[in-house]
Amino acid sequence: MPAPRVLISDALSPAAVQIFKERGVEVDFQPDLGKDKDRLAAIIGQYDGLAIRSATKVTSKILERASALKVIGRAGIGVDNVDIPAATARGVIVMNTPFGNSITTAEHAIAMMFALAREIPAADASTQAGKWEKNRFMGVEITGKTLGIIGCGNIGAIVADRAQGLHMRVIAFDPFLSPERALDLGVEKVELDELLARADIITLHTPLTEKTRNILSAEALARTKKGVRIINCARGGLVDEVALRAALESGHVAGAAFDVFSTEPALENPLFGHPHVVCTPHLGAATTEAQENVALQIAEQMSDYLTKGAIQNAVNFPSITAEEAPRLKPFIALAEKLGSFAGQLTETGLKSVRVTYQGEVAGMKTKALTSAAVAGLLRPMLAEVNVVSAPSVAKERGIVVEEMTREQDGDYDSLVTVTVVTEKQERSVSGTVFADGKPRIVDIKGLKVDGEFAPSMIYVSNEDKPGFIGRFATTLGDAGVNIATFALGRDRPGGSAIALVEVDGEVPPGVLARIQTIPGVKQAKPLRF
Numbered sequence: 001m002p003a004p005r006v007l008i009s010d011a012l013s014p015a016a017v018q019i020f021k022e023r024g025v026e027v028d029f030q031p032d033l034g035k036d037k038d039r040l041a042a043i044i045g046q047y048d049g050l051a052i053r054s055a056t057k058v059t060s061k062i063l064e065r066a067s068a069l070k071v072i073g074r075a076g077i078g079v080d081n082v083d084i085p086a087a088t089a090r091g092v093i094v095m096n097t098p099f100g101n102s103i104t105t106a107e108h109a110i111a112m113m114f115a116l117a118r119e120i121p122a123a124d125a126s127t128q129a130g131k132w133e134k135n136r137f138m139g140v141e142i143t144g145k146t147l148g149i150i151g152c153g154n155i156g157a158i159v160a161d162r163a164q165g166l167h168m169r170v171i172a173f174d175p176f177l178s179p180e181r182a183l184d185l186g187v188e189k190v191e192l193d194e195l196l197a198r199a200d201i202i203t204l205h206t207p208l209t210e211k212t213r214n215i216l217s218a219e220a221l222a223r224t225k226k227g228v229r230i231i232n233c234a235r236g237g238l239v240d241e242v243a244l245r246a247a248l249e250s251g252h253v254a255g256a257a258f259d260v261f262s263t264e265p266a267l268e269n270p271l272f273g274h275p276h277v278v279c280t281p282h283l284g285a286a287t288t289e290a291q292e293n294v295a296l297q298i299a300e301q302m303s304d305y306l307t308k309g310a311i312q313n314a315v316n317f318p319s320i321t322a323e324e325a326p327r328l329k330p331f332i333a334l335a336e337k338l339g340s341f342a343g344q345l346t347e348t349g350l351k352s353v354r355v356t357y358q359g360e361v362a363g364m365k366t367k368a369l370t371s372a373a374v375a376g377l378l379r380p381m382l383a384e385v386n387v388v389s390a391p392s393v394a395k396e397r398g399i400v401v402e403e404m405t406r407e408q409d410g411d412y413d414s415l416v417t418v419t420v421v422t423e424k425q426e427r428s429v430s431g432t433v434f435a436d437g438k439p440r441i442v443d444i445k446g447l448k449v450d451g452e453f454a455p456s457m458i459y460v461s462n463e464d465k466p467g468f469i470g471r472f473a474t475t476l477g478d479a480g481v482n483i484a485t486f487a488l489g490r491d492r493p494g495g496s497a498i499a500l501v502e503v504d505g506e507v508p509p510g511v512l513a514r515i516q517t518i519p520g521v522k523q524a525k526p527l528r529f
């Protein structure tokens with residue numbers, strides 16, 4: 001197999017290049033490419049992986065051209081520059097490095113707070129201009145002030161910790177912050193209105209989502225305390241920049257420090273030029289330490305995925321460690337094949353699919369296995385679906401996906417059952433993985449069998465009557481089809497029976513129709529795996 005190829009299209013630390021190479025991944029380092037979307041679109045089709053920071057915008061248009069792409073790695077935290085639904089729909093894993101730059105970014109927010117409180121940038125410019133305006137700059141003390149943190153996750157929590165070290169009172173608004181965690185962090189959890197009314201300084205640390213966009217709107221700004229200072233080191237778009245400018249002009253807001261802007265690169269912005277505004281060009285993560293951390297980590301994660309199938313910190317797929325990957329692999333194949341079996345037999349509208357895990361397999365990454373089963377199920381109907389995209393494709397089509405785990409209670413250490421409910425019927429198939437690592441099908445619609453999955457198979461359900469096997473074999477023989485393996489199952493003598501037959505090569509047209517005419521045959525279907 002040729003080595004996987006990765007394109008680095010943003011200014012990652014060159015440390016990443018070394019890691020990729022050491023791990024058998026070819027790497028193309030073009031740190032400015034992300035800014036040129038046409039060139040990126042022109043070459044992205046050659047790569048299995050794309051490593052980015054915030055300058056590369058991975059839009060659905062870029063993804064349409066990314067025919068070989070398997071993984072996008074964000075050397076940093078925010079993935080709002082990636083169209084995640086579009087990546088997921090194309091089966092591309094999107095991973096980030098959720099902690100590598102959080103201390104550095106929190107430190108930047110604290111630095112911005114001091115810059116605002118003591119007007120350091122303006123004082124610096126004035127001093128170096130030879131003005132010595134000692135009376136112009138009158139700061140405010142940080143000690144004893146109330147810091148309002150909007151979004152108290154990884155970065156917000158570090159900011160809270162540092163602020164407490166500075167003897168500030170810390171209040172936080174974050175709907176997902178548990179009272180226990182708030183207590184642990186020593187912050188007072190409050191509603192947004194209370195934060196706005198009480199904070200002397202507000203700092204934002206939420207991702208940009210439809211819920212957080214414009215969280216500091218004109219109305220919200222109007223509810224803040226007079227003389228408040230506002231820091232945004234999270235994402236442009238969280239604050240209404242025009243309304244903030246007006247509030248600065250009126251003197252209601254005493255100062256603002258922004259690292260991120262609604263349009264980036266921010267070559268102009270409503271906040272620019274105000275004497276109490278401090279700006280940096282998206283430098284939150286820009287320290288040598290943080291950049292090394294995120295570059296090394298993303299290169300490791302992407303290499304592990306491309307070479308070993310391990311998944312860490314994916315925002316659109318469950319994690320699978322490098323140790324788990326080989327153990328999971330045969331079960332992924334099993335789940336996909338069971339799903340495929342059910343999908344190939346499905347002729348009417350799919351309503352729901354239930355995947356049941358019994359025994360040892362119940363302790364594995366069942367979410368990944370369920371995605372594989374759904375991918376296998378949908379593939380006979382939709383060619384472009386894979387393990388990553390399957391859950392979202394199913395959801396889009398209104399197919400309910402359920403997962404159940406149970407204790408082992410049968411002959412097998414592990415048993416996976418895929419049950420498909422269509423408009424007409426419910427059908428289950430079960431399988432396991434034997435010690436040889438090969439997936440086997442062990443139960444079809446409650447009838448026990450023991451069959452392997454083969455590239456070309458015929459499935460027959462029939463009444464258990466003498467003469468069927470002879471006629472069936474003759475029909476195939478007459479058509480020049482060689483039987484490779486033959487697995488039979490039935491519920492009771494004379495009851496319902498099934499045959500799962502592996503044949504060499506394609507089943508010629510017309511053969512299935514002839515099988516269908518054998519007395520007692522209810523259904524005959526070709527299957528491919």
Ligand SMILES: NC(=O)C1=CN([C@@H]2O[C@H](COP(=O)(O)OP(=O)(O)OC[C@H]3O[C@@H](n4cnc5c(N)ncnc54)[C@H](O)[C@@H]3O)[C@@H](O)[C@H]2O)C=CC1
Pocket residue numbers: 076077078098101102105150151152153154155156173174175176177205206207208211212233234235259260282283284285286
């Ligand atoms: N300026 C820069 O260079 C950098 C900026 N960032 C930005 O900082 C953001 C935060 O990063 P982390 O703390 O690591 O993320 P995180 O996911 O650990 O924390 C985000 C917090 O926001 C909270 N949240 C979500 N929706 C909310 C809402 N509607 N109202 C209030 N809180 C809400 C979440 O519950 C979570 O606790 C990132 O999403 C990224 O956009 C991150 C790194 C560098």
Ligand SMILES: O=C(O)C(=O)COP(=O)(O)O
Pocket residue numbers: 053054055075076077078079101282283284285286
């Ligand atoms: O990690 C993040 O979310 C950041 O915003 C850092 O962005 P950058 O990698 O410096 O372009």
